[in-house]
Amino acid sequence: MNSLLEFLSLSDPNVRMVVWGTTLLGASAGLVGVFTLLRKRALLGDAVAHSILPGVCLAFLVGHSKAPYVLLLGALVAGWLSLLSIDFLVRRTKLKADSVIGLVLSVFFGLGIWLLTSIQQSGVASQSGLDKFLFGKAASITSQDVSMFGWVVLAVVVILLLFYKGFKVLAFDEDYARAIGMPVRLLEFLLSTITVLSIAVGIQAVGVVLMASLLIAPAAAARFWTDRLSVMLLLAVGMGILAAWAGAFISFTAPSMPTGPWIVLALAALTVFSMLWAPRRGVLGRWLRQWRYARKIALENVKCIEDLVPTGRLDLKRRICRHRRKIRLFK
Amino acid sequence: MPTSAIEVHNLTVSYNQRPVLWDVDFTLPEGKLIAIVGPNGSGKTTLLKSIMGLVPLSGGFARLFDQPLADVRSQVSYVPQRESVDWDFPARVKDVVLMGRYRPQNLLRRLTRLDREVADWALEQVRMKEFAQRQISQLSGGQQQRVFIARSLAQQANLYLMDEPFAGVDAASEKAILELLLQLKDRGKTLLIVHHDLNTVRQYFDWVVLMNTRLVAAGPVEEVFTEANLQAAYGGQLTVLAQVADRVQEGGFPVRKKEVKI
Amino acid sequence: MDAIWIILTGTLVALCCGLLGSFLVLRQMAMVGDAISHAVLPGIVIAFLLAESRDSLPMLIGAAAVGVLVTVLIEWLHRVGRMQADASIGISYTTLFAIGIILISYFTRQVDLDQDCVLYGEIAYVPLDTWILSNGTSLGPRAVWILGGALLLILTFIGMGYKGLQLTTFDASYAATLGISTVFWHYALMSTVSLATVVSFESVGAILVVAFLIVPPATAYLLTDRLPVMLGLSALFGFLSAVLGYGLAVATNGSVAGAMAVAAGFWFILALGIHFIKKRLHAFPARRKLPESYI
Numbered sequence: 001m002n003s004l005l006e007f008l009s010l011s012d013p014n015v016r017m018v019v020w021g022t023t024l025l026g027a028s029a030g031l032v033g034v035f036t037l038l039r040k041r042a043l044l045g046d047a048v049a050h051s052i053l054p055g056v057c058l059a060f061l062v063g064h065s066k067a068p069y070v071l072l073l074g075a076l077v078a079g080w081l082s083l084l085s086i087d088f089l090v091r092r093t094k095l096k097a098d099s100v101i102g103l104v105l106s107v108f109f110g111l112g113i114w115l116l117t118s119i120q121q122s123g124v125a126s127q128s129g130l131d132k133f134l135f136g137k138a139a140s141i142t143s144q145d146v147s148m149f150g151w152v153v154l155a156v157v158v159i160l161l162l163f164y165k166g167f168k169v170l171a172f173d174e175d176y177a178r179a180i181g182m183p184v185r186l187l188e189f190l191l192s193t194i195t196v197l198s199i200a201v202g203i204q205a206v207g208v209v210l211m212a213s214l215l216i217a218p219a220a221a222a223r224f225w226t227d228r229l230s231v232m233l234l235l236a237v238g239m240g241i242l243a244a245w246a247g248a249f250i251s252f253t254a255p256s257m258p259t260g261p262w263i264v265l266a267l268a269a270l271t272v273f274s275m276l277w278a279p280r281r282g283v284l285g286r287w288l289r290q291w292r293y294a295r296k297i298a299l300e301n302v303k304c305i306e307d308l309v310p311t312g313r314l315d316l317k318r319r320i321c322r323h324r325r326k327i328r329l330f331k
Numbered sequence: 332m333p334t335s336a337i338e339v340h341n342l343t344v345s346y347n348q349r350p351v352l353w354d355v356d357f358t359l360p361e362g363k364l365i366a367i368v369g370p371n372g373s374g375k376t377t378l379l380k381s382i383m384g385l386v387p388l389s390g391g392f393a394r395l396f397d398q399p400l401a402d403v404r405s406q407v408s409y410v411p412q413r414e415s416v417d418w419d420f421p422a423r424v425k426d427v428v429l430m431g432r433y434r435p436q437n438l439l440r441r442l443t444r445l446d447r448e449v450a451d452w453a454l455e456q457v458r459m460k461e462f463a464q465r466q467i468s469q470l471s472g473g474q475q476q477r478v479f480i481a482r483s484l485a486q487q488a489n490l491y492l493m494d495e496p497f498a499g500v501d502a503a504s505e506k507a508i509l510e511l512l513l514q515l516k517d518r519g520k521t522l523l524i525v526h527h528d529l530n531t532v533r534q535y536f537d538w539v540v541l542m543n544t545r546l547v548a549a550g551p552v553e554e555v556f557t558e559a560n561l562q563a564a565y566g567g568q569l570t571v572l573a574q575v576a577d578r579v580q581e582g583g584f585p586v587r588k589k590e591v592k593i
Numbered sequence: 594m595d596a597i598w599i600i601l602t603g604t605l606v607a608l609c610c611g612l613l614g615s616f617l618v619l620r621q622m623a624m625v626g627d628a629i630s631h632a633v634l635p636g637i638v639i640a641f642l643l644a645e646s647r648d649s650l651p652m653l654i655g656a657a658a659v660g661v662l663v664t665v666l667i668e669w670l671h672r673v674g675r676m677q678a679d680a681s682i683g684i685s686y687t688t689l690f691a692i693g694i695i696l697i698s699y700f701t702r703q704v705d706l707d708q709d710c711v712l713y714g715e716i717a718y719v720p721l722d723t724w725i726l727s728n729g730t731s732l733g734p735r736a737v738w739i740l741g742g743a744l745l746l747i748l749t750f751i752g753m754g755y756k757g758l759q760l761t762t763f764d765a766s767y768a769a770t771l772g773i774s775t776v777f778w779h780y781a782l783m784s785t786v787s788l789a790t791v792v793s794f795e796s797v798g799a800i801l802v803v804a805f806l807i808v809p810p811a812t813a814y815l816l817t818d819r820l821p822v823m824l825g826l827s828a829l830f831g832f833l834s835a836v837l838g839y840g841l842a843v844a845t846n847g848s849v850a851g852a853m854a855v856a857a858g859f860w861f862i863l864a865l866g867i868h869f870i871k872k873r874l875h876a877f878p879a880r881r882k883l884p885e886s887y888i
Contacts, residue, residue, distance in 0.1 A: 042679040043624050050800075093868065094419040094468070095618075099811050102623040103861065106804035110854020113713045113800065118847035135708050209631060209712070209799070213687035220680040258698050261691035268688040275674040283673060293348060383770045401772075409770040416764045420619060421820045430760050435772045438757050466818040486771075 007252050014139075018248045021141035022263065024149040025205045026240030028156045028198040030218035034229070034236050035191055037219035038171040042212070043098070044086065047105040049199050049211035051082030053112025056133050057119060066130075068148045072200055075133075079196035082108050109208070136207035138259035139251060145204065152201050156194045160233075163190060168229055205244075206260030214240065217267035224278035243267040298327045334397050336361040336490055336521040337382065341391035344374070344381050350544060351377045354391070357540060357549040359523065361396075364516045365538040366526040366552075370565050373543040375525045376412065379492050382523075383409045395490060405434070408488035410479050412495055418468045424478050425463040428453055431485030453484035456514075458507050473504025480508060491515065493524045497531075509535060532556055598720040598734050600839050602796050603853055605740035607831025609747055609789040610805035611813075615820075615827050616782055618810040619762050624679070625664060628686035629783070630790045630802040632663035634693030634711060637794060641704055642696075653739075653791055660787025661780065663689055690799075713850040714798030736796050743792040750785050751824070758782065759820060797850045804854035805831055812861045815868040830860050 010016045036045050055078020056071050063070040082104050089100040116130055132140065160167065166187045169177040178184050203211045222235035247263030279285050302324050309316045337359040344352040352374045359365055367375045380386045382393045384400050395403050408431075431453065432446040454460050457477040462470065467478065476496055483491060497505055512522055512535075523540075526532060532539060532552065539556050541547040547564040548555045617626040636659025640652035663685050670681035693711070697704055724735040732738065751758065760768045761778040769775050786806070793802045813826035837860075838853025845852070 037677065037680055040677060040679060042677065042683050046683060089865075093815060093865070095811055095814065096417075096621045096623075098621050098623040099618045099807055099814075102627050102803060102807040103811050103858075105627070106800055106807060106854055107858030107861070109800050110804055110851045110858065113851030114842070114845070114847040114855050115851075116848075117713075117851060118845045121846040134712065209690055210687050212683040213691070216680050216683040217687075220676055220684060256698060256701075258694060261694040264687050264691035265695070268684060268691075271684055275670070275676065281675065283675075290348065380766075385766050385769055404770075404772045407770070409767065411764065411766055415766065417619075417621075420763045421814065421818045421823050422759075422763065423819065426759075426820075427763070430763070430767070433756055433760055433768075433771055433773065435774075438773060439753050468818065482767075 003253050007249050015252055017141045017143060017146055018138055018259065019245065021146050021149055022138055022205050022244035022248050022259065023241050024153045025202045026214065026244035027237045028153045029202045029214040030236035030240030031156055031160060031233060032195045032198045033215040033219040034222065034233050035167060035171050036195060036215060037223065042216045043101050045195065045199060045215040046212035047086060047101045048079045048082055048196055049203055049208050050105045051108035052079050052200055052203060053133055053208060054078055054108055054115055056130060057112055057115035060130060061119065068145060075200035076196055078108065079200060083192055132204050134208055136203060136205045136260040138205040138248065149201050152197050156198060159190055159194050163187060167191060206263055210260050210264045213264040213267055217271050221271040221274040224274040224281045239270050243270060295327065299324065302327065334361060335359060336396060337523060338394045339382065342381060342388065342393060343390035344377055344386055345389045352381065353545045355542065355546045357546055359538065361521050362516065362519050363521060363537045364512055364535065365523045365540060366532050366536040367523065367540045367542065368526055368529065368532060369542040375542065376494055379494050379525060383492060406489045408483040408486040408491050410483045410491065410493040410496060413472065413476050413479060418475060420467065422467055424459060424465050424467060425450065427467060427478050428481045428485055431482040449487065450485050453481040456484055456511060457481045471501060473500040476500050477504055477507060480511065490521045493522065495525050495527055498527055595720040596839065598737065599716055599849060600835050602716055602719045602734065602736055602740060603835030603839065604832045605737065605744055606793040606797050607805045607809060607835050608828050609740060609744050609793060610802060611809040611827035611831040612747055612751055612824055613782070613786050613789055614806035615810040615813065615824055616758055616762055617786065617806060618814060623807045624682050625667065626786055626806040627803045628663050628667065628682050629660040629787050630799050630806065631686045632689040633657065633660040633787060633791050633794060635659060635689055635696055637791065638693055638696040638704055638706065642700060653788065656791040657784065657787040660790055661783050664783045710798060712798045712800055713848050714796050714801060716796045716849045719796055739792050743789060747785055747789060754781065801850040801854055804857050808857035808861055809834065812864040815864045833860055
């Protein structure tokens, strides 16, 4: 309990950085994740997360620096390139989307690993920071990182607010958006850019592989609770932040524990909880409704039969009563 | 005594607590060419699928030749909608037709010469022999449909259930398919066919099953395919209905839509 | 000699994955393959803790079972939970992978696996871990033997089950009407993919498994329209990727697994070029062919 209070007081500057950093990441991933999920492109985010690695490595090689903005630029370019190649292959070949995503993901990532290991072997000084793009190092988030995350989140939020209506129509029905003359290509470009941006900063906390979860899970969990986009966005942000805090707290109490995987587990727990308990779309609610429905039909059937029974037949009436009681008790 | 080919009793199928088929009840005789007709979303495909045991039933049952499906599987053949598969699959026409010879019993063994001969014969029946080595993605819609029918013929069944074999098919293929269906009927086979074109029902079919989630009517075309029944099946869709009423009275040939090629 | 062992290991991985991956690509389940390859991690760690050794049979089977479990989980989230298919894939495998990472960091002393190895394997160390008989004779790297055994199993599976896999991949509901169990073939394929992933995992890590599951089959798919040829070509491209990848890695002193993935991508781009040239050449005659359906 004490450790929880100590954690929440944010008195430890290290903890403060981790908490603020992961909070910002959780929030931005939650926001853009809603749109990736609604547009049925959840796994595209996974591909982008993997594809960012070679961009980061090349940016490091070319720019000779580990400055966050240089690496972010490389990440942005590589992420965009992966999206373009996926789009090209799906449209121009008989390969299906799932194969194309897997293909681009693994080849880009292979390229990233190859570059990363080559850089490490070549003994270029101070390359060690690149590792965090692979596994994520929430524990080593610096104030410089946090300020960059802050700018990214600000950019994401501003773009979302400015083009909210457009994104909404796009997520709902792309063809319709085109039909009513919306600048679909511009909207897609903006949405993809903020997605790549969010992923590029997000992988620094949870790593390449687990980024998909940060993107998908808050949105998927939020989807169970509501049918309204604005509510879903708020819920997704809330879930992202909650999970980020949970992850940060666990690695605060047990320092050997990695933050990223715990954030993912927290998200999984939130998702399963939502899936079971959400009132309208949840599993338990649905079962309850199905059960009530079946019971209602059974009772109505009994009523129908009862109406057919001639007035004098008490024996039949009694049997029907017994049957009804059985339904009420057991069904 | 002629047995019934298909007997469906109280068949109910629902999805998400919404009934797709509700209490459908009918018996169909052997040796007839039978159409299933109804508006979009009226459960025609689901009816075929539930007879073939492909969707879980919420109630009722279907019997084929007075037996449960499992006992007469080898006598029943199903032709799914053409769009239900990916035609980019790496296979040639012959490979697909040969699939009609697969059985649970011979799945781990090689196909025999007889199997290959039957497949050749089936291809000949749909007039696609010269396409045997053709990649399936290079076929037109009508040709793909004929390949599916050939695959079904290769099963050498007695009862054929076909889902929209005339949909998106060019005139030549439609003619070839129709002739084939009539031939099969003459050989005593039973054919139950989901049909979307009300204009051709009278020309092509002996029997008709009219439905809209519930059964509207089932029986010989001349008795059942009436304006009143169509009204019941198609309800509010007045434009369709007006057209159909005209056609029914005229008995004339409508202009058929040509297949659109890209 | 080490070079040959490494290339041989890479080739065996490529063959195991490429042959099965062909069916995954055709079934549009490539990302399920991706999910399996990540999800076996906790299985490997747990089996490692229980069996306290690498490469024991119970470990392989236990880890492969977790791979099959993830397909069940995906199915469950999608069917019972009514979650979008892509979201259920993304959530299931990340969760299992996260559990794997947590287990590794918790049992870091007992488990001889580190995070790097999980992602891109240690194929360079394969020749060091040899199988030595009690009389002292060395039979070569252990990984090669295990992968060879797995390949034999996979070849038998595809050889015997070719028709079942082909039919249930092309038209599952038709297969069901013939009385052929689609569920059986689905899980048979998933189990074999899972096994292939587990045996390949230590040598090449999660990502190269995905690369070999998807890239060579996709390359082959572009070049042929016959299933047996596609299987053969994906094996060939797998082998070529292993060779080229090793060369690349040696030349640049980088990760062998990563370079092999890059090589696979190189062959894919080459095939893509051929595909487009072929398409252009055929474009004109194909257009002329159209009216024949109206004869």
